[in-house]
Amino acid sequence: MALKSKLLTDISLKGLDIAPSQVRGAVRIVPLLRRQVHGDLRLLRRSYDEDITVVSLEGEMTKPGMKYFSYVPHGLVMSWSDDGSPVASFGGQIVKPDGKRLDCGCASVRLMHRMAKRESANQLRFLPLHLAMEGFLSLFFSGPDIAWSEYSRYALSHGLGSRYETAVSGRYIAGLEDALRVFEIHSRQVGVLVFVAEALASAFVVPTPEDYRALHTSLLEDFYSDLIYQYGLLYDTTLPMDVSVDESKINSLADLRGAIAKMRSDWASFQGFMAEGLLQRELHSQRVYTAGPFVLQRFMTNLQLKHENYIGEAIARETGEIEYLKIYRLSEAQTRRAYLLSKLAQYNWNLDATAKALSHTREEFVCRIEAAGFGYLLNQQVRDAARKKVKKS
Template sequence: MKFDETSAGLGLRGLQIAPAQAFGAVRLVPLLREHVREDLRLETRPYGDDGPDAVGVRGLADRPDVAYFSYIPHAYVLRWSDDGTAVAARGASLSSKKQGLRTVGGVRVLHRMVRAEGPGALRFLPLHLSFEGFLSLHFGGPDVAWSEYSREALSHGLSPRRERAVLGAYVKGLEDAVRMFEIHERQVGALVFVADALAAMVCFPHPDDYRALHRALVRDFFGEIVYQYAILYDDVPAHRVAVREVEVADLAGLRAAVRRAGADWAAFTGDMAARVLREPLRWQTLHRAGPFRLRRFMSALHPDEDNHIGEAIVRDDGGELEYCKTFRLSAAQVRRAYLLDKLAQHDWDLARTAEALAVTREALLVRLRNAGFGYLLKGHVLKDLPP
């Protein structure tokens, strides 16, 4: 797997930021669509009602010997028209035959992460597109048979490769916030902050799609750091914007002052989410659906900053953001991915990688072991390392 393009962040083209609503440590910032179109719709397709123990499995298209295991409560079905005519969402389909899955030993088997379902329809697994991309980052392991690497690493790469996430229902305050907060008339998404740290950004093509999927936010998964922030912080400070009386002489002046206050609020919130909205991201295009592109992305993996992975659907005509979901990586997840990136950049040569990181070869080996990659190395390489 390769993120083959680096370009601008998600941006907010076609979207507006509305005033936030806060409950405890959770702050939801509504995203409103400026011009609602009808040529792209998205619906959910539940995979049963098995609660948090539901599991999905599938083989990777490029690696049939590798399987992906995860909690998968539902898929999304995208429907579109090529000529701009309206598309009606059809609602959830509950037939397992239509879902294209089978059950083996009580476990669901889904054969593809993304699958076309006839003209103008596409089924995909939300957030799993981005997480699969993250897990498969340099998954093949060393591409040169360096003597330090184990036979297993040279034969099978980073197998197994695993990461942890937390169900939204377990993020303190999120379920109550989703249940109680007002949904705006043109709302199609939200910026989700926990302790004023960006936890996720979600966006859908149509306000009706968002209304149908608003409560499904608690069935998404979030980073462990988001779960910890929700426990550590009881509330967040109120963000207020002031309208100065001396600047208001009539109704027109009041309207202008309110517009300025709204713009100041939107700019402030945009700064809080700058790592996904403005900073360059690494992209990979997964599927073209008529005039739309389904893509996944990843931050630049700076260990001292917050980093996110996610997926988006972008309109070719103007680049308007139609759909997105993001996931905030923990510091440990970033460290692991950062090490893999550096190793791959230097052909998995330990000495060259250590030099690039400005550390000794022994220090690099300790970092690899502590990051959970000790299984890649032969036993005698690790034997004399400090604890």
């Protein structure tokens, strides 16, 4: 895996083995087994019971007073050692209160500070997937740097304003809860690749098998794009895949062992190929926290329209080995919004230059911005003129 200043530039399964998948309905779960468990990094789930969580983002390269609102069912607490020694069991550690709880009558609210907060010398609490989603929402958030006349006063004063995205809880993905309940957990298993109707829905990796057993059901508390939810409703089975041993070539136990080893290798290669939309894909990563020999970072794959695109977070060693990984697959609408914002930022928010780069007329590009939900960034005169000209043509 290529590394640049300890930041991931792609995702690989270095140090992990892919085991044969298990299928139930449209859900395929592929176990990931760690070859060498170091033990110098551990993850613990900290559950929350509130209806909504408000996270203050001050100090995280955001505007003063910026806050993140979402339902947050749990956080993760990472503990590490700087010298490679095993981390003490979590049963002997002191659990600190996290944030404040408010009872508002109709709903309960938890107030928290920062997406990733250091709690002691070698302990950090962060909010899984929300860390990645907050980074996604903050992309190009400040809006135009130049006061172009085409933009509204709101855009020039407040940038993108209140950005939001919607997602679906894993409990609503058809068949996922049953699959997690009945599937076998291997002795060296530290993660999974989850496919719904053969579409990669999640990749989840933790440092140790003990951590994975404790966090196995947390996949139900993660959020998924509406695309995965729809796949779960539309399909009730996976594609047929048959890998078998040619009996005519088996003349001894050694032949049988070799044939089974080859079959498992073929399975691993094929299942890795199924996740090619994530694996070895160019990443844009951002460092969140350096914890001794580990770096907590969030990332986004290079955006490609009509292709799978992901955001996520990872903890990697100095060697590039991934100790923690969690991803979220962007829907096509989310990809389009991020793509448009990235192109506008690339051309300094100049409408004409961006439209030309995308092979659009100015009016077509304005209508595309409207369709993506960003029409409020433009002044009304520009929007009306574009609608009128497109309607005539």
